[in-house]
Amino acid sequence: MKKTGAEIFVECLKKEGVKHIFGYPGGVVLNIFDALFDDKDLKLILTRHEQGAVHAADGYARASGKVGVALVTSGPGATNTVTGIATASMDSIPLVVFSGQVPTLLIGNDAFQEADIVGITRPCTKYNYLVKDVNDLARVVKEAFHIASTGRPGPVLIDLPKDVTSGITDFVWPEHVKIRSYNPTYEGNKWMIKHAAHEIAKAKKPVIMAGGGVILSGASKELKELAELTKIPVTMTLMGLGGFPGTHTLSLGMLGMHGTYYSNMAVQDADLLIGIGVRFDDRVTGKVATFASHAKIIHIDIDPTSIRKNIRVDIPIVGDVKTVLKDMLKVLKEETKEPWDAVRKSWLKQISSWKQERPLRYTYNENVIKPQFVVEKLYEITKGDAIITTEVGQNQMWAAQFYKYDKPRTFLSSGGLGTMGYGFPAAIGAQLACPDKTVIDIAGDGSIQMNIQELATAVIDKLPVKVAILNNQYLGMVRQWQELFFKERYSYSHLDVVPDFVKVAEAYGAAGLRATKPSEVEPVIKEALKIKNKPVFMDFIVDWKEKVYPMVPAGASINEMLFEEEKKTEKRLKAVK
Amino acid sequence: MRHTISVLVENKFGVLSRVSGLFSGRGFNIESLSVGETIDPAVSLMTIVTSGDDQIIEQITKQLNKLIDVIKVVDFMEVDHVEREMVLIKVAPRKEDRIEVLKLAEIFRGRIIDSGSTAYTIETTGDEGKINAFIELIKPFGIKEFVRTGKVAIAREKVKKK
Ligand SMILES: Cc1ncc(C[n+]2csc(CCOP(=O)(O)OP(=O)(O)O)c2C)c(N)n1
Ligand SMILES: [Mg+2]
Numbered sequence: 001m002k003k004t005g006a007e008i009f010v011e012c013l014k015k016e017g018v019k020h021i022f023g024y025p026g027g028v029v030l031n032i033f034d035a036l037f038d039d040k041d042l043k044l045i046l047t048r049h050e051q052g053a054v055h056a057a058d059g060y061a062r063a064s065g066k067v068g069v070a071l072v073t074s075g076p077g078a079t080n081t082v083t084g085i086a087t088a089s090m091d092s093i094p095l096v097v098f099s100g101q102v103p104t105l106l107i108g109n110d111a112f113q114e115a116d117i118v119g120i121t122r123p124c125t126k127y128n129y130l131v132k133d134v135n136d137l138a139r140v141v142k143e144a145f146h147i148a149s150t151g152r153p154g155p156v157l158i159d160l161p162k163d164v165t166s167g168i169t170d171f172v173w174p175e176h177v178k179i180r181s182y183n184p185t186y187e188g189n190k191w192m193i194k195h196a197a198h199e200i201a202k203a204k205k206p207v208i209m210a211g212g213g214v215i216l217s218g219a220s221k222e223l224k225e226l227a228e229l230t231k232i233p234v235t236m237t238l239m240g241l242g243g244f245p246g247t248h249t250l251s252l253g254m255l256g257m258h259g260t261y262y263s264n265m266a267v268q269d270a271d272l273l274i275g276i277g278v279r280f281d282d283r284v285t286g287k288v289a290t291f292a293s294h295a296k297i298i299h300i301d302i303d304p305t306s307i308r309k310n311i312r313v314d315i316p317i318v319g320d321v322k323t324v325l326k327d328m329l330k331v332l333k334e335e336t337k338e339p340w341d342a343v344r345k346s347w348l349k350q351i352s353s354w355k356q357e358r359p360l361r362y363t364y365n366e367n368v369i370k371p372q373f374v375v376e377k378l379y380e381i382t383k384g385d386a387i388i389t390t391e392v393g394q395n396q397m398w399a400a401q402f403y404k405y406d407k408p409r410t411f412l413s414s415g416g417l418g419t420m421g422y423g424f425p426a427a428i429g430a431q432l433a434c435p436d437k438t439v440i441d442i443a444g445d446g447s448i449q450m451n452i453q454e455l456a457t458a459v460i461d462k463l464p465v466k467v468a469i470l471n472n473q474y475l476g477m478v479r480q481w482q483e484l485f486f487k488e489r490y491s492y493s494h495l496d497v498v499p500d501f502v503k504v505a506e507a508y509g510a511a512g513l514r515a516t517k518p519s520e521v522e523p524v525i526k527e528a529l530k531i532k533n534k535p536v537f538m539d540f541i542v543d544w545k546e547k548v549y550p551m552v553p554a555g556a557s558i559n560e561m562l563f564e565e566e567k568k569t570e571k572r573l574k575a576v577k
Numbered sequence: 578m579r580h581t582i583s584v585l586v587e588n589k590f591g592v593l594s595r596v597s598g599l600f601s602g603r604g605f606n607i608e609s610l611s612v613g614e615t616i617d618p619a620v621s622l623m624t625i626v627t628s629g630d631d632q633i634i635e636q637i638t639k640q641l642n643k644l645i646d647v648i649k650v651v652d653f654m655e656v657d658h659v660e661r662e663m664v665l666i667k668v669a670p671r672k673e674d675r676i677e678v679l680k681l682a683e684i685f686r687g688r689i690i691d692s693g694s695t696a697y698t699i700e701t702t703g704d705e706g707k708i709n710a711f712i713e714l715i716k717p718f719g720i721k722e723f724v725r726t727g728k729v730a731i732a733r734e735k736v737k738k739k
Contacts, residue, residue, distance in 0.1 A: 122595060123602050127645045130591075147645065181587060181648040305639040308632060 005134045005165035006035040009098070012141035013042060015173050018069050020045055020060060020432055022053040026073020027113060028100035031165040045432065045461060048453035050077050052425040054084025055451065058093050059426025062412045063387055064433035065218070067094045067149050074100040075113030078159075079120065083419060085155045086124040090416025091239060092216060094153035096144045101161040104132055118159050126154030134167030139174050146177040151184030152303040153216055184302060188319030193327050194335070196274075196298045196315045201336040203272035203296075205347045206232045209255065209284075212239030212415065213277015213301055213321045215408040220244065222325035223276065229332060231344035232274070233351050235263040237284050238400055239415040240277070246404035247384070252351070253360070256284040257552045258397045261358035261561060264552070266351055268559040270295040277301060277321045280310040281416070286558040300324050360401050362546070362564060369518050371395070371470040371542040375402035378440060378468060381525050386438040387412065387430050389423040391447030393477035395470045397548040399442040421450025427465045428458050438466070438529065445471040445498050455508040458535035465535045466528050472544040473498055480547045484562070505537035514539040579608070580634050581660060581730045584623040584641055585649040588614065592646045596623060599644065605629065605637050609662075609727030620648065624729045653730050660730040664708050666715055666723040669696040674718050685711045696721060 003011065009032055013021070021044045025033045036044055047053040050072045057068030068088075072081055078099040088095045102111040118130045127147050129140050137160075144156040200206060214223050220243050227234050227250050234244045235252040244251055255263035267273060273295040278284070280299075285291040288311055299306075299313040300321055307316045317324055362372040375398045378386070384404055390396040390413040405411045412430060414422040423441040431439040441448075448469055458465050470476075478493040502512030511531050515524040521540065528536040550561035586592045593612060600607050608626040615622050627637060634652065641650045653660070666687075670678045678697070682689065687701035701711055705728065712723060 118591065119594070122591070122598055179645065182645050303643070305636065305643055309636060 001171060002168050003171045004031065004035070005137055005160070005167050005169075006031040008134070008137050008169070008171050009141070009160070009165065010035045010039060010042060011171055012138055012173070013069065016067070016141070016145045018042065018067075021069045021071050022047055022056040022060070022429065023071035024050050024053055024073065024077055026075075026077045026100060028074045028102060028162040029071065029160075029165070031162065032071065032098075032100075032160075044071070045428075045457060047425065047457045049451065050080035051084050051421065052428075052451050052454045052457065054081045054095065054097060055087065055419075055422050055425035056429035056432075056454070056457075057095050057097070058084060058088045058422075059389060059412055059429030060433045061088075061093050061095060061429075062426070063409055063430035065409065066433070067096055067145055068429065069096050069098070071098045072100070073113070074102055074117070075115045078115050078117035082120060082124065083417075085121055085157065087414050087417045087419045087422055088155040089124045089126070091212060091414065092153050093155065094148040095155040096141075096148050097155060097157045099157060099159050100165075101130065101159045103163040104161045105163070107161065117157065121157050124155075125157050128157040128159070130159045131161070131164050134164050134169045137164060138172060142174050143177055143179060147179070147182065151182075185304075185318050186302070186320040186323050188300065188317040188324035188327060190327070192315055192317045193324060194331050196317060197328050197331040197336060199272060199296060199298065199315065200230055200232070200274070200332065201338050205270050205350075206230070206272040206274065207252075207266045207270040207295075208232050208234040208274045208276060209237070209267065209278055210234055210240040210243045210276050211237040211278030212243075214240055214243035215277075217277065217302070217321040218408070219277070219322035219325055220408045222322055222329065224248075225329055226325055226332075229329065229340065230338075231340045231348065233266060233348070235259070235267060237278055237281070237415070238413060241400060241411040242405035242408045243277075245406040247406055254400050256558060257286065257554075258401065258548050258550065259552075259558070260360055260401075261550055261563075262351060262354035264550070264558040264561060265354045267292050267295075268557070269350075273297050275299045275301070276325070279303075279306040282310070285311060286552050286556055286560075290557040358550075358563065364518075365543070366518055368543045369515060369521060369540055371472070371540070371546055372398050372402050373518060374468060374470060374521055374540045374542065375399055375442060377521050377525055378442070379403045381522065381529065382438055382440070386410070386440050387427075387434060389413065389427040389430060389439070389441045391423040391441070391443045392418045392420045393444045393447060393475065394472070394480065394546070394548050395442050395444040395447065395476075397477075398470070401548075403442075420444075420447035424448060424451050424465075424467060425454045425457075427467070428454055428463055431458075431463045431465050432461070440466040440468055443467050443469045444476060445469055445473065445501075446475045446495060448501070449499070452504065455505065455510050455535060459509045462533045463535060464532050466538065467536065468525075468538045469501055469540060470542050471498065471501070471539055472542050472546070474544050476544070477548070479544075483547070484551070485553070501537045501539040505535070510534050511536040512539065513537070514541070516541045578630065578634070578654070579626060579628045581653040581658075581728055582625045582627060582638065582641070583651045583653065583730060584625060584647055585615070586621050586623060587646040587648065588619050588621040589646060592621070593623075595644055595646060596625075596641070599640055600627070603636070603640065605633065609725075611727040611729055624727065626728050651732070653732075657733045658730050659733060660704050660728050661702050662705055662708050662728045663700065663702040663726045664712065664723055665690070666699045666712065667696055667721040668699065668715055668718055669721050670718040678715065678718050681711070681714055687711070
């Protein structure tokens with residue numbers, strides 16, 4: 001049957017099982033918007049900014065495991081998506097972003113609202129397309145969803161010239177995708193897996209380091225089985241939080257720049273480090289030369305370029321984390337008969353003494369709200385059963401440290417790009433994907449202002465997203481660096497004017513609550529959780545002097561940490577150098 | 578270490594920019610790059626000369642392989658192969674030097690492919706060393722300009738031992 005490009009677009013999305021699109025209209029996509037107007041199955045969520053649309057699609061994807069979809073117009077609509085696309089790209093999140101484009105005949109003429117978005121997004125997409133012929137449209141959409149969601153996932157952009165969406169052709173849905181040059185490796189090398197299993201059996205002080213790949217590949221169950229079988233403690237990267245239960249006795253929490261003392265000590269002392277779905281980012285390794293320098297390193301990742309990019313690897317295994325772990329468990333069960341409990345006893349004892357020596361801590365104060373206290377209360381009151389998104393800065397690190405994530409896809413944060421303004425739209429996307437879940441954005445007063453306009457989106461769709469603003473009147477993480485490394489010269493990090501967030505929320509038709517004393521924290525959270533039909537801003541006026549600890553100064557080894565209890569940080573810094 | 582890498586790619590628009598963008602975006606250097614169609618018109622072959630230590634070259638080949646449009650990557654460092662490059666040199670010798678220039682061209686198996694009243698254009702092919710030597714020897718006679726194609730390389734066929 002003959003259909004227009006716009007109708008084909010709609011059909012293709014339905015074939016891919018899409019229910020929600022996040023988008024914003026404009027001249028060259030009006031054909032598509034018209035085709036969506038009376039469609040019953042596809043709902044477009046009108047955000048208030050294209051960046052918000054892409055972050056929302058990203059939050060939707062992270063929370064649900066499905067591909068997130070966004071639709072924007074050409075020119076400024078398309079360029080506004082770049083931060084969102086780059087955010088998803090760094091964290092390997094499957095998205096398909098559709099941008100309108102000027103008619104093919106005008107491309108290259110500097111036409112009104114023309115931007116070379118394919119050129120602009122080439123380095124921050126997994127792949128991108130300019131569709132020049134309506135006959136290619138269905139195949140391109142099919143390929144795009146395939147590329148976005150297989151192998152190491154990532155965002156794909158499809159640029160749709162206006163004449164392609166108005167063009168008419170037969171709709172033929174290709175049942176299969178065949179891209180001869182794209183064949184991700186899922187199965188790990190059997191011999192390497194065997195070798196790795198025997199190294200695990202031999203190791204005295206092994207540590208598992210789990211990353212976002214565990215969550216993307218749906219391997220939490222296998223990871224837990226591996227850790228429990230072989231009694232190996234598990235540390236996680238920011239992206240890995242939730243991939244292994246944070247409350248498990250074998251959990252070490254997060255490692256790296258603001259990781260736990262015991263994570264960093266364990267990695268530095270380990271004789272075997274098993275990196276699973278990680279890419280050894282510099283925020284995790286600190287000084288590369290001294291990172292895990294006593295350990296043999298096993299590295300499992302689906303992306304061959306991750307291996308030996310940043311650190312040396314002794315046993316590389318390219319493959320899908322879940323598939324590889326399954327194979328490895330089989331080898332371990334069949335070929336290694338270690339008395340694991342006895343073998344690990346002294347190592348686990350050492351770990352637990354590190355845990356006791358320096359647990360994550362802060363100093364409670366009954367007059368002023370400590371930001372960590374807010375996060376702890378959120379955890380306590382939600383019983384850990386919420387989806388937490390974060391902004392970037394101190395808020396993000398406290399959310400990572402003081403909330404415990406037991407399940408995958410419950411901690412959504414911009415890890416790779418570190419995008420302020422991510423958390424709130426991502427929470428909107430997550431809430432749409434999981435309507436029955438409590439979704440909370442743990443935010444900073446700076447970051448929330450980067451996409452605060454999305455309040456309207458949440459109000460219109462009656463999404464009960466909660467935003468816990470840790471209001472310190474500062475770009476707190478910047479201030480922290482200036483305090484520690486720039487002689488307390490707070491150059492342009494004070495926010496001077498912070499809006500009254502309660503009034504802002506109310507102006508949009510959302511709810512606004514405020515706590516200025518520790519005793520008000522719990523009532524405010526409980527009150528917010530009762531609100532089910534609109535978003536809520538919780539404005540927590542917190543101690544601006546608070547800093548995130550432990551902290552590994554940039555470029556130092558990860559066991560050279562600064563701690564809250566050590567006031568003479570400067571002295572210690574010298575020692576580090 | 579210098580490596581000659583050949584990259585078999587889908588012959589689509591934008592592919593060259595994906596490849597060159599990869600090099601610039603990740604700080605790898607390209608010393609030369611040549612592109613052309615293959616026996617299958619849907620496929621192009623790029624020959625890239627680059628340099629770096631083993632870890633960098635490993636990253637370059639892996640990153641190239643990761644590009645969706647890349648079908649195959651061969652690092653000729655690991656393969657017995659022949660390499661050729663072509664140069665066109667426009668030289669304007671003094672009258673009394675012309676014979677000398679023509680002799681040199683002959684020694685290097687060069688051909689005169691254009692001549693005006695004061696200048697010749699000489700074409701020659703060879704490996705990089707030969708091209709460099711030829712340019713050096715011609716230089717004193719007054720090179721107006723030259724263009725090099727960049728290297729192309731192909732694997733050697735095996736010779737059966739009797
Ligand atoms: C878009 C963007 N711009 C700048 C930065 C650099 N940056 C990192 S943290 C930070 C401060 C964040 O302030 P706030 O949201 O108030 O969080 P806090 O650290 O105070 O919790 C800044 C400016 C960034 N990460 N993202
Ligand atoms: Mg702040």
